[in-house]
Structure formats: structure tokens, C-alpha cells
Amino acid sequence: MIATTATGRHVLDPWLALLAGDRVWNDDDGPPDAKRRVAGGLELVALTFVVSLLWVVVVRRVGIGGERTPAAMPAAVATVAAAALAVRPATIVLGRRSEPAAFVPRIMWRGLCFLTLAVAIVVQMPGWPVVAAWAVGIVVGADVMLSAWALGIEARPVRWWRHFLLSPLHFGVIGALAAVALMPNYLPHFWSLVGPYLALHIGLVMAVLTSRGLASVSEQLDVELQAARRSAAVQERRHRAHWLHDDVLAEIRLTTLRMQSGVRSSSQIVSDLEELDHRLRIRQLDELYQGDLIRLADILQPHVRRAQTLGVSFTAMPSLDAAGRRVDPDTGRLFGRAVSVLLSNSINAGARSVALGIDADEHGIQLRVADDAGGFDFERMPPGHGLDHLADEMGRANLTRIGLPGGSLMMADIRVGHVPAAVTAARPVWAPAGAAAPDPHEGPHS
Amino acid sequence: MTTSILLVDDAASLAELFARAVEHELGHRVEVVVAVADVHEALERGPYEIAIVDLSFPQERCTxxxxxAEIHRHSPDTKLALFTQGDDWVAETLRDAWELLPIATVISKTAPLDYQLAAIQSVVETGSAPPDPAVQPLLPAHRPEWRTPERFAKLIQHQGHAKVWSALIDDPDDATYKSVAARTGLKLNTVKNYRSQLLSELNLHGLSDPTLREMQDFARRCRAFLRPFVDDALQVR
Known part of the structure; x- marks a missing residue:
């Protein structure tokens, strides 16, 4: 049961949480940041040092070729414990993900490992545990910081050390040492107890110094990160101001000049403003392409809106299940080009009704645009046509036209990662409302 | 026949112009409210046949x-319509609204006025209208049957869960185990256990093995559905 103070605070709770280790509290175990990699690396180096030291002692004690089994037992046990403790820092340093850990089992086996390591050091080096204690202190300090960062606890190692010094446990140890020193019969044992006690304090000092060092590195990294964010924010504001000035205002100015250039009816003015609206949306899309992953739905939106303003009605649209897919900017740009060209193609052909569909899997995206406009000869497409450019860009084999009674269906297959790929697999039959389903035996070009 | 419409949108000038257009073109009566905080007062002046609500209110700590949710609780017969840009910023909120409430239609703020008016008239006449095609790709194909406002009760199985949700909603900073434990008075491991207990239920809300931070985003977004159950659980002491 966890001890509680009069105010109801759980006194042992943070200590047990730190002992459980950082993996318990890192729910997503995402890629580690620099400070966590530093702490993990430090922990690994210190554990390696401790194990190496113990084996050096074994070799020196029994000599080369001597009977090592009894002498090596503590070192072997310590090696196993150290290896178990090294798993987590190693996964952090390597940036690997690990399975979530349960609280109580983690406390038990990690507590057992630390205890085993300490006892093995005392047994293996009875007169000199101090020599290994400082490295164990580094292990503890780094481990505590990893857990503290995961928990959101502010590390205060000096305060924690002071709490330990003033704790009943520490006073109990001092009392026991004093009792041994005062009893003549036990006096020979006194010096054998002083070694571990000094080792404990040297380990604690090193743990405090390591924690403080890592906390200070963390603070420094945070300060640098914030400075970098501020700089990026300033850059972004300047970029936005430039975007607003050079792009948005220039577009508005252009539209104004166009309106001033001649007598324009209100419907022409509305049309100019709608054109302006579309150009700004395409600019907005260009901004999104500068970012990380972009959602297909966001790419579709300006093109769908433009078609709407030109009087096209949509009889089918993809849902979030397909259009929620996020793609890299290059794939997004190619997808956007395909949407733009295929929709423009339908509009130019006089379509009044368009059905839009998307199939997406991990390998690629298929965009389908079916309309009620008349067909054309895809093979005899004149050079310089938008569709011709698109075919060159994505590979002609990835662009398919199927004639429908009273309309046509265009399909663009885009390999994710924008590598053109020939699509040979049959795709599900799909058609706009009112149009008959295409004949699957019909050739790709009409 | 004149229909009474409540329009909730923080873009005051645009909302007023849009309201005038609806009144002039369709002949309905439109009351404009520019803050979520004022919705309760407006509902007292109701009833409204249709409520058209924007999703983004950056000046307020709500959406x-x-x-x-308040309109639906106050008058379940009022038809709900979303009025949104339908961009990435509101995508999650849009999805939650679509799945959790009987949304009659989604009107895009950037659609031509004719489309917007046609959608409103369709809701008046038939009770619903297809969502704007430009917004459709942000909506799931099917509304999951299991996702209902009542289902939020299962996210609060006891007082401990209620304390955790309350802390997540109220914490102005990013939640950590330490901050939630400090706000609730619970042990760190208890907070972790409560999170684990809720994982399967959270999965039904589209959250797969979420971190505390992701749970906090969800709690803030869906607080209108969580809060009543949280308050009920915390009052029964």
C-alpha cells in the first residue's frame, strides 16, 4: 500500500513511478528526441563500464587459465542484470519502438535488476565497491531523467538527495553503523560496512550530478528549440505577409484592373471574383504542398468548388474513407494536376454532371472522373493539350479513358511516391448516376 | 410559410449579409448569434426550426x-446544419458533429449563394439536403451506429474516470501523467490504469491507443458530450 501524508499526497508514488521506468509512461513510444538519446547513450556506456570492471576483477583475481566459475558468478549475474537494464536505453538510442509495459511487473524486475547489480558489485569487489559505484550512479541518474521526462515531473535531484539524507531510512542506516562501531564484538565488521555505505553516497552524488547535467542539457535544448520555433514563426509571418502582399493583393489588384479595363456587367464581375477565388485557393494549395503530408480531400476542394461555380453538379463524391488519405507533397501535386486536368476536360467538353471517385491503398491512388459529356479520341489528342501533358507526366499507361453511353470515364492511376506505374489490374466498374456501366471488354481508348 | 432559423457564426458581417440573403430570397426569419456563449440566451427566444452553426470560434474556448450539442439538448426537433469552410483545421470537429448529431446538411461557406440557399430550402422542405460536394470528402461514408452521445457514458465508468476527464478538459496546458495526477489527487499508476481501461471504448471513437495528449484533444473537442456524464459522476459522492 502506498504511504500517504496528512494532505493525502502519495509519498512513495513518484519514486515507484521513477523505478517503473520511462516505457511505462511513454504511451506512444514515438521517435526519441536528442535529450532522450543522450540519456540512453549515457546509461549504456555506464552499464558497459560496470560490467567490464567486474570482469577485469574476475580475471585479475583468478589469473588467465585459473578456475573462474565461483569467482565469476557475481560478475555473470551482474552482466545479466545489466543486460536487462540496457534493453530500454538501447531501444531509445536506436530509435526503435517497444511494447508497452505494465507498471507492477516493471517495478519488480527493474528493482530486482538494480538490487542484483548492487549486491554483485559488493560481493565481487568487497573492499572497493566505490570504484563501480560512480558508474552505477550515472546509470541511475540517466534512468531517472528518462522517467521524469516521460511523466512530466520536474527533475529536482538535489532536493531528492536532501530528502534521502533526511529520511528515516538513511538515519536507520547511520544508526546501525554507529551501533556496530560501538559494540566491540562487531567492530571488525564495521569497516566492511563502511565501504558499501560510501559507495552508496558516491553513487547518489553521481546520480544527482548526472540528473542535473541532463536536466541542464534538456533546458538548453528546450531554449534552443524555442528560439528555433520563434525564428521559424517570424519567418512564417514574413512569408505570410509576403504571400498576402505579393500574391493575394496582387491577384485582387489584377481583378480590379480587369474590371476597370472595360464596362462589365454584374454577372461578369461575379465571374471575375469567382475566378479570383479559385486562383487564391490554388495558391492556398501551393502553401499546403510546402508542408508535410497533405490530405486528398484538401486537394480536391478548390477544383470541385470551381466546377460548381461553372454550373457542374456532382452526382458522386469520395467520402473521408478514401479522401482522408494523406500523401507526400509530390504525390499530392500530381494528384492535384490530375484532378485539375480531368475536371477541366469534363467542363470543356460541356459536362453538366460529374461523378468523382477515389480508390486508395498503400501502393497508389486511382482517381476516376465520369461525366455526361461527349467523348473524344484519346489517341489523337493534339499535342499541348492539358491531358497530353498529364499523360507525359504520369505515364500514358496510367491514364485510361472508357467510353460510356452518353458520357465517358477517365481514370488516372498514381503510384504513391509519384513513381509512374503501369496499371493492369481491373478496377471496379463505376459510373455516374444516370449513365450506363461501361463494358469491361471495351478497349481503353474510344 | 416562414421558417425560423438560428444562425451561429462569429464572422458577424458575413453572417448578417447571409442572413439578409436568406430572408430576402427564401422569406425565412433569421436570428444571428456571433458567439457560442450567446446561444443559450437565443434558445430562450426560440423555438427555431433550423439552426445553422459554424464550427470554428477562435475567440472562444469552445467550438x-x-x-x-446545446441546441440539440434544448430542442431536439430543431434541424441542425453545419456552416463551415471545411478545411483541415475543423476536419475532426466536423467528423464528430456528423457522427454524433443528426446533422441535416453541411453547407460550405465558400459555395455559391445559390447552392447555400438551395440546401437551406431543401432542409426546410424535406428535412435534409446532401452535404456540399466540396465538403463531402471530409465526411465518412457511414455514420457508425455505435457512436452516439449516450455512448459517452461508457467513457465514465466510475468517479475516477470522471476525475481524469475533468482534469484533461480543464488543464490549460498539455496533459502529462504528473499533471493529471496532481489535478485529480490520484496515484500516477492509477491514472495510467484508468487510461488503459478506456482504450477499447476510445477505439470506437476513432482513437487507437491514444496518448494522454490525444485524449485531451478528444476531451476538449467533445466536452459537450463528456461533461454532463463527468458532472453526474462527480456529484454522486
């Missing part, structure tokens, strides 16, 4: 989802 259109809070307004929609």
Missing part, C-alpha cells in the same frame, strides 16, 4: 460542436 460549434458545443453550440450544436
Amino acid at each position: 460549434g460542436l458545443d453550440a450544436l
Whole structure:
């Protein structure tokens, strides 16, 4: 049961949480940041040092070729414990993900490992545990910081050390040492107890110094990160101001000049403003392409809106299940080009009704645009046509036209990662409302 | 026949112009409210046949989802319509609203006025209208049957869960185990256990093995549905 103070605070709770280790509290175990990699690396180096030291002692004690089994037992046990403790820092340093850990089992086996390591050091080096204690202190300090960062606890190692010094446990140890020193019969044992006690304090000092060092590195990294964010924010504001000035205002100015250039009816003015609206949306899309992953739905939106303003009605649209897919900017740009060209193609052909569909899997995206406009000869497409450019860009084999009674269906297959790929697999039959389903035996070009 | 419409949108000038257009073109009566905080007062002046609600209210610590939930609780017969740009910023809120409430239609703020008016008239006449095609790709194909406002009760199985949700909603900073434990008075491991207990239920809300931070985003977004159950659990002491 966890001890509680009069105010109801759980006194042992943070200590047990730190002992459980950082993996318990890192729910997503995402890629580690620099400070966590530093702490993990430090922990690994210190554990390696401790194990190496113990084996050096074994070799020196029994000599080369001597009977090592009894002498090596503590070192072997310590090696196993150290290896178990090294798993987590190693996964952090390597940036690997690990399975979530349960609280109580983690406390038990990690507590057992630390205890085993300490006892093995005392047994293996009875007169000199101090020599290994400082490295164990580094292990503890780094481990505590990893857990503290995961928990959101502010590390205060000096305060924690002071709490330990003033704790009943520490006073109990001092009392026991004093009792041994005062009893003549036990006096020979006194010096054998002083070694571990000094080792404990040297380990604690090193743990405090390591924690403080890592906390200070963390603070420094945070300060640098914030400075970098501020700089990026300033850059972004300047970029936005430039975007607003050079792009948005220039577009508005252009539209104004166009309106001033001649007598324009209100419907022409509305049309100019709608054109302006579309150009700004395409600019907005260009901004999104500068970012990380972009959602297909966001790419579709300006093109769908433009078609709407030109009087096209949509009889089918993809849902979030397909259009929620996020793609890299290059794939997004190619997808956007395909949407733009295929929709423009339908509009130019006089379509009044368009059905839009998307199939997406991990390998690629298929965009389908079916309309009620008349067909054309895809093979005899004149050079310089938008569709011709698109075919060159994505590979002609990835662009398919199927004639429908009273309309046509265009399909663009885009390999994710924008590598053109020939699509040979049959795709599900799909058609706009009112149009008959295409004949699957019909050739790709009409 | 004149229909009474409540329009909730923080873009005051645009809302007023749009309201005038609806009144002039369709002949309905439109009351404009520019803050979610004012919705309760407006509802007292109701009833409204239709409520058209924007999703983004950057000046307030709430979203259109809070307004929609309040309107639906106050007058379940009012038809709810979303009025949104439908961009990435509101995508999650849009999805929650669509799945959790009987949304009659989604009107895009950037659609031509004719489309917007036609959608409103369709809701008046038939009770619903297809969502704007430009917004459709942000909506799931099917509304999951299991995702209902009542289902939020299962996210609060006891007082401990209620304390955790309350802390997540109220914490102005990013939640950590330490901050939640400090706010609730619970042990760190208890907070972790409560999170683990809720994982399967959270999965039904589209959250797969979420971190505390992701749970906090969800709690803030859906507080209109969580809060009543949280308050009930915390009052029964």
C-alpha cells in the first residue's frame, strides 16, 4: 500500500513511478528526441563500464587459465542484470519502438535488476565497491531523467538527495553503523560496512550530478528549440505577409484592373471574383504542398468548388474513407494536376454532371472522373493539350479513358511516391448516376 | 410559410449579409448569434426550426460542436446544419458533429449563394439536403451506429474516470501523467490504469491507443458530450 501524508499526497508514488521506468509512461513510444538519446547513450556506456570492471576483477583475481566459475558468478549475474537494464536505453538510442509495459511487473524486475547489480558489485569487489559505484550512479541518474521526462515531473535531484539524507531510512542506516562501531564484538565488521555505505553516497552524488547535467542539457535544448520555433514563426509571418502582399493583393489588384479595363456587367464581375477565388485557393494549395503530408480531400476542394461555380453538379463524391488519405507533397501535386486536368476536360467538353471517385491503398491512388459529356479520341489528342501533358507526366499507361453511353470515364492511376506505374489490374466498374456501366471488354481508348 | 432559423457564426458581417440573403430570397426569419456563449440566451427566444452553426470560434474556448450539442439538448426537433469552410483545421470537429448529431446538411461557406440557399430550402422542405460536394470528402461514408452521445457514458465508468476527464478538459496546458495526477489527487499508476481501461471504448471513437495528449484533444473537442456524464459522476459522492 502506498504511504500517504496528512494532505493525502502519495509519498512513495513518484519514486515507484521513477523505478517503473520511462516505457511505462511513454504511451506512444514515438521517435526519441536528442535529450532522450543522450540519456540512453549515457546509461549504456555506464552499464558497459560496470560490467567490464567486474570482469577485469574476475580475471585479475583468478589469473588467465585459473578456475573462474565461483569467482565469476557475481560478475555473470551482474552482466545479466545489466543486460536487462540496457534493453530500454538501447531501444531509445536506436530509435526503435517497444511494447508497452505494465507498471507492477516493471517495478519488480527493474528493482530486482538494480538490487542484483548492487549486491554483485559488493560481493565481487568487497573492499572497493566505490570504484563501480560512480558508474552505477550515472546509470541511475540517466534512468531517472528518462522517467521524469516521460511523466512530466520536474527533475529536482538535489532536493531528492536532501530528502534521502533526511529520511528515516538513511538515519536507520547511520544508526546501525554507529551501533556496530560501538559494540566491540562487531567492530571488525564495521569497516566492511563502511565501504558499501560510501559507495552508496558516491553513487547518489553521481546520480544527482548526472540528473542535473541532463536536466541542464534538456533546458538548453528546450531554449534552443524555442528560439528555433520563434525564428521559424517570424519567418512564417514574413512569408505570410509576403504571400498576402505579393500574391493575394496582387491577384485582387489584377481583378480590379480587369474590371476597370472595360464596362462589365454584374454577372461578369461575379465571374471575375469567382475566378479570383479559385486562383487564391490554388495558391492556398501551393502553401499546403510546402508542408508535410497533405490530405486528398484538401486537394480536391478548390477544383470541385470551381466546377460548381461553372454550373457542374456532382452526382458522386469520395467520402473521408478514401479522401482522408494523406500523401507526400509530390504525390499530392500530381494528384492535384490530375484532378485539375480531368475536371477541366469534363467542363470543356460541356459536362453538366460529374461523378468523382477515389480508390486508395498503400501502393497508389486511382482517381476516376465520369461525366455526361461527349467523348473524344484519346489517341489523337493534339499535342499541348492539358491531358497530353498529364499523360507525359504520369505515364500514358496510367491514364485510361472508357467510353460510356452518353458520357465517358477517365481514370488516372498514381503510384504513391509519384513513381509512374503501369496499371493492369481491373478496377471496379463505376459510373455516374444516370449513365450506363461501361463494358469491361471495351478497349481503353474510344 | 416562414421558417425560423438560428444562425451561429462569429464572422458577424458575413453572417448578417447571409442572413439578409436568406430572408430576402427564401422569406425565412433569421436570428444571428456571433458567439457560442450567446446561444443559450437565443434558445430562450426560440423555438427555431433550423439552426445553422459554424464550427470554428477562435475567440472562444469552445467550438460549434458545443453550440450544436446545446441546441440539440434544448430542442431536439430543431434541424441542425453545419456552416463551415471545411478545411483541415475543423476536419475532426466536423467528423464528430456528423457522427454524433443528426446533422441535416453541411453547407460550405465558400459555395455559391445559390447552392447555400438551395440546401437551406431543401432542409426546410424535406428535412435534409446532401452535404456540399466540396465538403463531402471530409465526411465518412457511414455514420457508425455505435457512436452516439449516450455512448459517452461508457467513457465514465466510475468517479475516477470522471476525475481524469475533468482534469484533461480543464488543464490549460498539455496533459502529462504528473499533471493529471496532481489535478485529480490520484496515484500516477492509477491514472495510467484508468487510461488503459478506456482504450477499447476510445477505439470506437476513432482513437487507437491514444496518448494522454490525444485524449485531451478528444476531451476538449467533445466536452459537450463528456461533461454532463463527468458532472453526474462527480456529484454522486
